[in-house]
Each structure stands twice: as structure tokens, then as C-alpha cells.
Amino acid sequence: MKYQSQRVAYWYFLAAMTLFGIQVLGGLLAGWVYVSPNFLAEILPFNVIRMIHTNSLIVWLLLGFFGAAYYLVPEEAEREVFSVKLAYLQLIILLVGTLGAVGSYLVGIHGGREFLEQPLWVKFGILVAAVIFLVNISLTVLAGRKTAITNILLMGLWLLCLLWVFAFINPDNLSLDKMYWWMVVHLWVEATWELVMAAILGYLMLKLTGVDREVVEKWLYVIVATALFSGILGTGHHFYWIGTPGYWQWIGSIFSTFEVIPFFAMMSFAFVMVWKGRKNHPNKAALLWSLGASTVAFFGAGVWGFLHTLHGVNFYTHGTQITAAHGHLAFYGAYVALNLAMFSYAMPVLRERAPYNQVLNMASFWLMTGGMAFMTFVLTFAGTIQTHMQRIVGEYYMVVQDQLGLFYLMRFGAGAAVVLGALLFIYSQFVVRREVVKPGPVAVPGE
Amino acid sequence: MSEIFTKSRARNVFYGGSIFFVAVFVALTAQSHLHITRTATAGMPLTDEVRLGKHVWERNSCINCHTLHGEGAYFAPEVGNVMTRWGVMDDPEGAYEMLDAWMAAQPSGIEGRRQMPHFEITEEEMRALSEFLRWADQTDTQNWPPNDAG
């Protein structure tokens, strides 16, 4: 750790990983309700479980991003964080808000827009925390060295915080409500968060592979340009059937197809940097997660996104288990795995334990990634059958669902593997002190 | 190649292009806003009752089980066209009675069947909820869903 203030990141990562645990346990519970529908039905209905599952996901990813910013900005800007106190204050506000939200969901107090169910006071808390963060991190950057990485990271974070304003805008007209709702949901994951992802990935590549900064930074601007050029108008793929004009069918189909490009570029970037790199960094787990994140993001967001993004396809698959399959793999690859890559890189430094080889961490990568891939496959099969029987044949929803039991059982099994992987990851980060497998001699160049 | 396509060029293309796409998007959003209010949802007035119904829908977080115009959770049936499915789209009183009876019968308690919770909803609110669902159903959704199954 070069700068003392980087230490705040540790607490952000700790909070993020705790919520990560809650998130996957909530998901497992929801998956179990699909298998055994009467389970807890009267005490904890499905909608509340789902809210906890999705909200804790979003909050922990954001905590991870904030933590990553506090970790990497001092190194990039070559100075301490403007105010460590503000950083802790921000974290406390976010944690109080999170606990408040979960508590109020459990007693049945919540909003009614998917993902934005937080009570109003929590939404304001998030806004305040976001402002504190932006001030703190911007002042740090302005006073220090400016790099493309901090530039893109800050731009992504500023824009995503600004878009939070749409969380407060809930028109009475349902179609307007839906249209503006996507300004948070789509323009987060398919525009602003991609900037954050590219910046963090660029930083990790710089550290892990030792490639020239100049090369990394040029790649980054190309990646984020393709992300925004496609992702902004790509919002149209959600404006096909909600009361918005018909021209979105063409704009949405065309531009969201281009959204595959930035994800392909990020995957290529990661692999090319590793090939070109001269450094043999000992933290293999961070490298595995970085390559894994960019690859799975390409499949989850790129391939599974394209699968249902053309309006002629989406007409039939809209709002089926296909959507659930895509949502899971995209979030996992792009944002969960990326955050875990950052944690894997930073935690050994923050805990001042020389980079042990982290075999347990790497095992957790395969367990989680295997589980998520399996879940995506079975949900895609379920969604294909659902689409055919319900949307083409016209069978009633509940009748079709009765046919899908086997897939939901397999989804639960896959979910159990993911939970095990997540717990193993958390254990490997916080408990393990030594190398579990003794590394071989220092690598020598091959013949 | 690398001399012509420098980092600062790449950055300027990124900034300039992004501003352009944001501008186009804002213009199309404004046009879509007008299209929604003047055309797509103009089939039924947006009354206070419909507003109350939307509030009831939100307070109970129906969206975390059901889809509405295909968005939401995938645990329970689509409700954007439920009034059509029930054949009460043009019959507000019948719609209310159907919905009221449906909600009163939940949870079904049938073993092995997904359960819909019991909700505390007054008569006024139930009428509003039914009007809200009729209002949603009249939206011009470009002929989605493909059939009444939703």
C-alpha cells in the first residue's frame, strides 16, 4: 500500500462482501420457492425475497466500485484521498440506508418499482452519499496527476450518480414511468457502469501485465467510445412494447446489436494485454478473475444479450426466463466478477500479506463461474420452452410453469454451487493467512 | 496507424460522439414522451382513481412477482393484458368484481402451487386497482403480447 488512505477501501470491500453473501443466500431462497412454492409463503413472500436479492446485489456492486475508486485513485493521482473522514461517513450512510431498506422490506414497507423499492429516505441517503463521494474523489483527482483511467472512472461515476435522479421521478402515467425507469436501469449497466468497468479493468491490466500505460489508455478510449455510442440509443431495446413509438424497434435493434462490440473489445483487450505483458505478477487469482470477468461479460451481456435483443425475437421472449438467464450471466460476468477481480488484487495488499497464490480463491472462481454458467443454460432451456408454449401455442402461464419443474430444480443446484463458491471466496479473502499450495520455483522463460 | 490515431484523438472522438448520441437520445425521448401521453395511452383518461390504483400496485410490490407489459418478475402471470384475458376490458364493474373475488381467494393454499399473498386492500382501492389494470391494458403496446396468455 503506497498511500495510507487506500485503507478505506478495505472497509468498503468488507461491507460489499457481506452483502454479497446476503445476496446469494437470498437468491438461493428465491430459487427454492420455485421448487417448493409453499415454503415460507405466508411469512416471507416471494416478492420480498426477490427485492432483498436484487437490492443487495446493486448496493454491494456500488460499494465495490466506491472501494475500488478509493483504492486506485490515490495511486493514479499520486496523492492521498482528499478526506478519509468523508469516505468513512459515506460508508456509514450507505450501510445505515442498506440496513434500513432491508429492515423495512421485511416488515412490508417498500416502493413498487423493480430494483428501486428503497423507501424515500434511503434514496435520499444514497444521494447524499453519492455527493460526498463525488466531492471527495474529484478533489483528490483535481489536485493530483490526471490519467485516462481516473478520467474515465470519474466520468462513469459522475454520470451514474447523476442518473440516480431518475430514481425520484415516478410519473403517474405507467408508460412514462417505465420509460424513465430505464434511464437508471439500462443506462447504468449498459453505459455508465461500462465506463467504470473499463477503467478498473485497465488499472488491473496495467498492474498485472506491465504493459505501457500509453497502450492501455488508447484502448480504453476506444472501448468506452463504442460503449456509449451503442449503449445510449441501445436503450431502445426496452422501448419496444411499453407504449413508446414503433421506431424504437429499429433503433433499439440496430444500436443494441452494436452493444456487443465494447464487450468483445474488453475481452480482447484483457487477453492482448496479457500476451503482450512482460510482467509475471504473482497474483494469479486477480489475473484469473480479470480474464474471467471480461470473458463472461462478453457471453452474458454480448451473446446472451444479442440472443433476445432483435425486436422480432424479443416480441416472443420478452419477460420470460430467457430474460432471467441473460440478466444473471451479464451481471455476474461484467460486474460481480470484475469486483471480485479488484478484491483479489487489492486484499492481499490491504491486509499486508504478500500475494499468496490464492488457490482457494481460484477454486472459488471455477465453482462460481461453473454454477452461473449452468444456471444460465437451464434457465435458457426453461425460457425456450416457455416462449414456445406460452407465446406461440398460447397455453396459460401457470400451465406452462408446471412443465418446467426440472429446470428450476437444476437452477437451485447451480445456485447452491454459487453460494459455496461465494462463501469460499469470502473465506479465502478474510481468513486464509498462508499459501495453501506451495508455489514452484520462480518462473523462467520457456524455450 | 498509431501516429494518426493518437490517444488524444481517441479521447476527442469519445467526447464528441457521446455528446452527439446524448443529444439524439434526448430528442427522441422528448418525442416519445409526447407520443405516450397523446397517443399510446390516450384511450382512457388518467383519472385520480387510476393514480390511486397505481399506488396500490406499487405499495404491494406486485411487480416483484408479476410482469406488467413484460417487465418485472417472472414468477407469476403477465397482468398488462389480464383484463382482456378475463374478458372484462369494457366492463369496469365486472372487472372490479373479478379482481375482488380473485384477490379474496388468495392465497390458494394448494400444495405445490405458487402462492399469491393476501393483501389488505379497501374496496375503494380495489376498484382503483382494477381501473389501473384496465388503463394499462388499453395502452398501445405495438400489439404485444402475441396472444391472450400474456
Ligand code: HEM
Ligand atoms: C453487463 C451488461 C448487462 C447487464 C448487467 C444486463 C442485465 C439485464 C437485466 C437484469 C435485464 C432484465 C431487466 C428487467 O428486470 O426487466 C436485462 C434485460 C435485457 N437486456 Fe441486458 N444486460 C446487459 C447488457 C445487455 C446487452 C449488451 C444487450 C444486447 C446486446 C442486452 C439486451 C437485453 C434485452 C433485449 C433485455 C430485455 C429482455 C426482455 O425483453 O425481457 N443486455 N438486461
Ligand code: HEM
Ligand atoms: C396487489 C398486487 C397484485 C395484483 C393486483 C395481482 C394480480 C393478480 C392477478 C390478476 C392474477 C391472475 C392472473 C391471471 O389469471 O392471468 C394473479 C395471479 C398470481 N399472482 Fe398476483 N397480484 C399481485 C401480487 C402478487 C404477488 C406479490 C405475488 C407473489 C408473492 C403474486 C403471485 C401470484 C401467483 C403465484 C399467481 C398465480 C396464482 C395461481 O394461479 O394459483 N401476486 N395475480
Ligand SMILES: [Fe+2]
Ligand atoms: Fe438494456
